[in-house]
Amino acid sequence: MKAAKPVDINYNTDFNxxxxxxxxxxxxxxxxxxxxxxxxxxxxxxxxxxxxxxxKGQKKFxxxxxxxxxxxxxxxxxxxxxxEFYRLNKDLFPDRHNNLLKIKRVPERLTWTExxxxxxxxxxxxxx
RNA sequence: AGGGGUAGAUGGGUGGCCGCUUCGCACAGGCGGAGAGGAAAGUCCGGGCAUCAACGGGCAGGAUGAUCCCUAACGGGGACUGGGGGUAACCCUAAGGAAAGUGCAACAGAAAAUACACCGCCACCCGCCUCUGGCGGGAGUGAAGAGUUGGAAAUGAUCGGUUAGAAGGGAAAGCCCUUCGCACCAGACUUCAAACUGCCAACUCCCAACGCUGAAAUGUAUGUUUCGGUUGGUAAGGGUGAAAUGGUGAGGUAAGAGCUCACCAGUUCCGUGGUGACACGGAAGCUUGGCAAACCCCAUCUGAUGCAAGGCCAAAAAGGGGGCUGUUGGAAACAGCGGCGAGGAUUGCCCAUCCUUUAACCCGGGUAGGCCGCAAGAGGUUUAGAGUAAUCUAAACCCACAGAGAAAUGGCCACCAUCCCGCAAUAUUGGGAGACAGAACCCGGCUUACAGUCUGCCCCUCUCC
RNA sequence: UGGGGUGUCGUCAAGCGGUAAGACACAGGCCUUUGGAGCCUGCAUUCGGAGGUUCGAAUCCUCCCACCCCAG
Numbered sequence: 001m002k003a004a005k006p007v008d009i010n011y012n013t014d015f016n017x018x019x020x021x022x023x024x025x026x027x028x029x030x031x032x033x034x035x036x037x038x039x040x041x042x043x044x045x046x047x048x049x050x051x052x053x054x055x056k057g058q059k060k061f062x063x064x065x066x067x068x069x070x071x072x073x074x075x076x077x078x079x080x081x082x083x084e085f086y087r088l089n090k091d092l093f094p095d096r097h098n099n100l101l102k103i104k105r106v107p108e109r110l111t112w113t114e115x116x117x118x119x120x121x122x123x124x125x126x127x128x
Numbered sequence: 129a130g131g132g133g134u135a136g137a138u139g140g141g142u143g144g145c146c147g148c149u150u151c152g153c154a155c156a157g158g159c160g161g162a163g164a165g166g167a168a169a170g171u172c173c174g175g176g177c178a179u180c181a182a183c184g185g186g187c188a189g190g191a192u193g194a195u196c197c198c199u200a201a202c203g204g205g206g207a208c209u210g211g212g213g214g215u216a217a218c219c220c221u222a223a224g225g226a227a228a229g230u231g232c233a234a235c236a237g238a239a240a241a242u243a244c245a246c247c248g249c250c251a252c253c254c255g256c257c258u259c260u261g262g263c264g265g266g267a268g269u270g271a272a273g274a275g276u277u278g279g280a281a282a283u284g285a286u287c288g289g290u291u292a293g294a295a296g297g298g299a300a301a302g303c304c305c306u307u308c309g310c311a312c313c314a315g316a317c318u319u320c321a322a323a324c325u326g327c328c329a330a331c332u333c334c335c336a337a338c339g340c341u342g343a344a345a346u347g348u349a350u351g352u353u354u355c356g357g358u359u360g361g362u363a364a365g366g367g368u369g370a371a372a373u374g375g376u377g378a379g380g381u382a383a384g385a386g387c388u389c390a391c392c393a394g395u396u397c398c399g400u401g402g403u404g405a406c407a408c409g410g411a412a413g414c415u416u417g418g419c420a421a422a423c424c425c426c427a428u429c430u431g432a433u434g435c436a437a438g439g440c441c442a443a444a445a446a447g448g449g450g451g452c453u454g455u456u457g458g459a460a461a462c463a464g465c466g467g468c469g470a471g472g473a474u475u476g477c478c479c480a481u482c483c484u485u486u487a488a489c490c491c492g493g494g495u496a497g498g499c500c501g502c503a504a505g506a507g508g509u510u511u512a513g514a515g516u517a518a519u520c521u522a523a524a525c526c527c528a529c530a531g532a533g534a535a536a537u538g539g540c541c542a543c544c545a546u547c548c549c550g551c552a553a554u555a556u557u558g559g560g561a562g563a564c565a566g567a568a569c570c571c572g573g574c575u576u577a578c579a580g581u582c583u584g585c586c587c588c589u590c591u592c593c
Numbered sequence: 594u595g596g597g598g599u600g601u602c603g604u605c606a607a608g609c610g611g612u613a614a615g616a617c618a619c620a621g622g623c624c625u626u627u628g629g630a631g632c633c634u635g636c637a638u639u640c641g642g643a644g645g646u647u648c649g650a651a652u653c654c655u656c657c658c659a660c661c662c663c664a665g
Contacts, residue, residue, distance in 0.1 A: 020146065030534060062534065072169090072566050077538095084539050087147065112539065 022087040028062030032098060041094070044122045047082075048102040051094060059095050061086050065103040078106055081115045092123045 038050035063079045
């Protein structure tokens with residue numbers, strides 16, 4: 001792999017060029033978190049995806065992480081990795097739902113490849 | 129060369145693809161600009177700003193504490209002084225007051241703040257003996273009285289009332305009058321201070337008495353009787369302790385003592401130098417223990433709350449106020465009673481009766497939510513000047529706009545630079561590492577964390593020239 | 594963001610300037626044929642960490658670390 005070539009990240013830009021964005025409208029707002037009966041969607045040792053149907057006809061996403069899991073730098077890094085995964089794999093998440101991904105514990109190695117692998121495993125439970 | 133002290137700097141760079149927040153221009157997708165730190169952290173101080181209170185002073189509470197200076201301000205910084213540590217460079221230091229008062233000091237020690245006492249030492253008195261001398265004793269409690277000091281509560285004193293009673297007088301008697309009066313009154317007055325009186329405590333003087341003790345006599349013995357004594361000076365020494373009433377030496381003395389002298393330590397005063405803290409020199413025997421990061425006293429500073437401050441707009445639901453009129457009370461606000469109107473119930477309608485003054489509408493408060501506050505200055509670098517320095521002044525230049533709100537500043541890849549590992553003379557190549565840590569109104573400090581690399585100055589030791 | 598509190602043996606904890614109580618647990622011994630119960634003995638070098646005040650610090654002061662709670 002000596003060739004200085006950009007590595008393909010396998011996302012599909014062919015039919016929907018606006019798919020790999022994550023605007024402010026897609027984020028969960030202040031009132032969307034508390035006082036709602038979330039439904040458990042899938043779970044892995046480090047992540048937990050909760051789901052709640054909304055009537056806006058839109059897919060929304062949010063991340064929560066407890067203060068106990070680490071310092072601000074670690075939590076920021078984890079949240080950014082998860083957001084990047086959502087941006088690149090948006091169609092894996094259920095439509096017309098509020099998606100809340102809860103980070104239970106921070107993995108020991110904060111790398112993109114491991115996070116990507118575990119989140120794929122998290123969502124493939126339901127797609128199969 | 130090795131070791132150390134101190135002051136800092138940096139905290140990877142370039143490019144590509146895909147994204148995020150915000151601003152500007154176009155406005156249909158688009159284009160361009162900007163986008164985490166030296167500590168953004170801890171929240172330990174100070175200030176700006178905002179609202180409330182006050183606009184003058186004080187108490188309480190809190191903070192600080194050698195001196196001079198810097199700063200918008202500070203508990204920060206600089207210089208300097210004293211103290212402590214280190215061979216040194218250098219480091220640490222909340223560093224006012226212990227003769228204003230209160231309090232504390234385990235164990236050990238005679239004694240822990242009192243020089244009162246104890247053991248000792250010396251003198252004196254008494255007794256005995258082997259007589260220039262030696263041995264033994266010289267414990268205490270102390271009534272009454274006199275005096276001094278202190279303390280407590282309020283007592284005591286005055287008047288009035290009630291009253292056990294006492295004295296006197298009168299009357300034939302029951303009894304009456306006068307005076308005194310233990311005691312009592314949630315009594316009055318006075319005053320809250322002092323004096324006086326009383327009470328309590330401590331100490332001093334004086335001695336009665338009891339006791340202790342020496343010798344002799346007597347008695348089986350506890351005892352009894354007789355004759356005496358029952359005073360002083362010292363703080364040198366007294367194992368301890370963190371700390372013992374200045375230290376060492378000499379003189380001096382009955383024994384001793386700053387009692388006297390020399391040196392040293394401290395204190396006070398004087399002189400010189402310094403803006404000052406202080407330093408140096410001289411004089412005076414002046415010698416007063418520690419702890420105030422124990423209470424406290426003194427000096428200085430300090431209004432409270434914090435951008436979730438505060439200002440504006442403002443939904444739904446609930447809740448608050450609001451119909452007209454008469455009369456009574458009232459200054460009014462308002463309250464009571466009644467009528468009209470409206471609504472509801474009594475079978476559909478009307479009357480009547482009862483209950484309510486609702487709903488709608490309007491008004492203001494105010495929540496969710498939204499907007500503002502919210503981002504260009506006590507800024508940095510260089511040069512010149514002032515100053516030892518912190519810092520200040522002037523000029524030029526550079527940055528100066530990060531501004532979110534469940535919260536952007538990211539993900540992946542390539543190359544270069546740094547360091548490490550293995551082969552190795554080197555190059556090449558392969559693998560690996562890069563810390564502490566994420567703005568939330570903004571600044572100035574402090575403290576704490578920090579991989580690797582680099583730099584200035586200084587000190588000590590060894591070697592060579 | 595602002596405010597408050599607690600750290601002492603494995604656990605629960607007392608002590609708050611003068612040798613760090615106690616209970617449970619644990620280890621050893623006695624007793625018993627054995628176990629349990631009972632009895633005896635032991636168990637804190639360093640009181641979350643560092644520095645300071647003091648003759649002396651778990652205690653007082655300063656700065657950190659960890660945990661918990663409250664307001665909104």
